[in-house]
Amino acid sequence: MSAQRILLRDAMVVTMDDGLGDFARGSVLIEGDRVAAVGPHLEVADVEVIEANGFILLPGLVNAHMHTWQTALRGAAANWTLLEYFRWMHAGLATRFRPEDIHVATLAGALNQINCGTTTLVDWCHNNPTPAHTDAAVAALQEAGIRAAFFHGSPKPEPRPGERHFSEIPHPRAEIERLLAGPFAQRDGKLSLGMAILGPHYSTLEVSLADFRLSRELGLVASMHQGGGPARAPEGWDVLEAEGLVGPLVNIVHGNDLPDDRLARFVEKGVSFSVAPENEMVQGHGHPITGRLRALGAAPSLGVDLESVVSGSMVAVARAALSHQRALDNAASRRDRQQIPETTTINVREALSWITRDGARMLGQQDRIGTLTPGKQADLVMLRLDDFDLWPVHDPISTIVMQSHPGNVDSVMIAGRWHKRHGRLLGVDLGPIRANLAASGQRILSELGWPDGQRKATA
The missing domain is CATH 3.20.20.140 (Metal-dependent hydrolases)
Incomplete structure (x- = not known):
């Protein structure tokens, strides 16, 4: 079976690759778990097209x-x-x-x-x-x-x-x-x-x-x-x-x-x-x-x-x-x-x-991750640039660093697979995780008598 191919089309693309530069309107082609191509106008056949106009696309x-x-x-x-x-x-x-x-x-x-x-x-x-x-x-x-x-x-x-x-x-x-x-x-x-x-x-x-x-x-x-x-x-x-x-x-x-x-x-x-x-x-x-x-x-x-x-x-x-x-x-x-x-x-x-x-x-993985570069792993994030707290976007990097927050994250891809889409994590039931997380924290804290746990921990 051929590898999955996805074309993210017409996004505002921040590659963080100094050789490629950024694109006010660009596309990213994903093949399998890798970035295959990045450019302003990609014409590709036999591919799933995702219209990304209205999003900032950046490396994970x-x-x-x-x-x-x-x-x-x-x-x-x-x-x-x-x-x-x-x-x-x-x-x-x-x-x-x-x-x-x-x-x-x-x-x-x-x-x-x-x-x-x-x-x-x-x-x-x-x-x-x-x-x-x-x-x-x-x-x-x-x-x-x-x-x-x-x-x-x-x-x-x-x-x-x-x-x-x-x-x-x-x-x-x-x-x-x-x-x-x-x-x-x-x-x-x-x-x-x-x-x-x-x-x-x-x-x-x-x-x-x-x-x-x-x-x-x-x-x-x-x-x-x-x-x-x-x-x-x-x-x-x-x-x-x-x-x-x-x-x-x-x-x-x-x-x-x-x-x-x-x-x-x-x-x-x-x-x-x-x-x-x-x-x-x-x-x-x-x-x-x-x-x-x-x-x-x-x-x-x-x-x-x-x-x-x-x-x-x-x-x-x-x-x-x-x-x-x-x-x-x-x-x-x-x-x-x-x-x-x-x-x-x-x-x-x-x-x-x-x-x-x-x-x-830092991880010695600069040849695999960190930029949207052809050949690297398809790890990327899509931010909604028309969210009211981000709009209007004059400089995408300024918007990412100085304006955005997790609520603006629409989609996240890791190794060519979507893990978050349209604002929701995929393939996971958060209900039991939330319940177990709360129970775990409450038990651990209560064993030290929280909120007086600090005093007991020093005894």
Whole structure:
């Protein structure tokens, strides 16, 4: 049987491909799971035609960092600092999760990402004390149908008497090998595997060396949080650099406290960075490093981080990153030159790149996703440009970044298959998911005596 062929005709097309450019009125041809052609006037026979006049067509968004297992706890951590989060989430609420809690949270979180226009999710799963928890998360990602990079992590409870602290436990090689032989055996599918390790900020030097070497041996991205309190191994980065273990397979999340010289070396070595601007500003990580990376000729990928704190919209994340860095740039100009900049320091196209092309680059998948380019995967989003809150559209990228929200997302395609159409998710009954999600969150919170759970978690 021949592959499915779809022609999306006469849309306002934002390709994010600098070679192709954008089209005020253009068409995109999909064959199977790939983009076959993009242009202003495509005449194609034997094809399903979808009239896309009245829509903005753009690449699927990339959420480069999210702890999807916390979806059932939406809003519960909105008033917590980072220190409270460590205490009340990791040492408290996280310890109450069963595999079925991980499953429903990951399923609901992934479906919400699709609903918001995200087609690729980096699920940074670090509440998986058993293989059953891990398998529940992976199964949920498969069920949702999203393109996902599952970053396998490790839980961070307070140790019981006689147990080692989590900072002293290397990443489990056997579990990574089990996953590589199982659901991630197909390296070119929608699912990919990474390692969500502790890094030198949250582990001993010996553990960091073991984890970085395992990542290098298996060719997997090693992603780690950097920042928040004193480092467990203050000399860690010096040793890791000296050992030649810092390079393109390393992904740093946050990185707010990295000194300028080290940040410059990391950029030179090809390290990627995932910034969670809204959550970092809320919880006290420090200023997002967006501008510091730009000054070095680099760009961040962006992530939601925690739906227990902020919303799951990647457009909102991009807008927060852009607004924050413009504010810093404007303040610096007023301080140093006694005037605001003569023109804006960051344009909206760059912000859109952070959640498309730069997210793809962080995963090493820039040859597959991130732009609407012939040969790449058919991951795309259709926004209704005639919605009253968007109309009239003078500049589609400005409309996407500065005006739009998930309610404007009409349709979402992943690998050539529609997952949202005419404003509704397809092939999923949200009723049972909503009920199970609520029951999961209520049980977990009630076990800590919510709303007094904070006090009980610190006891």
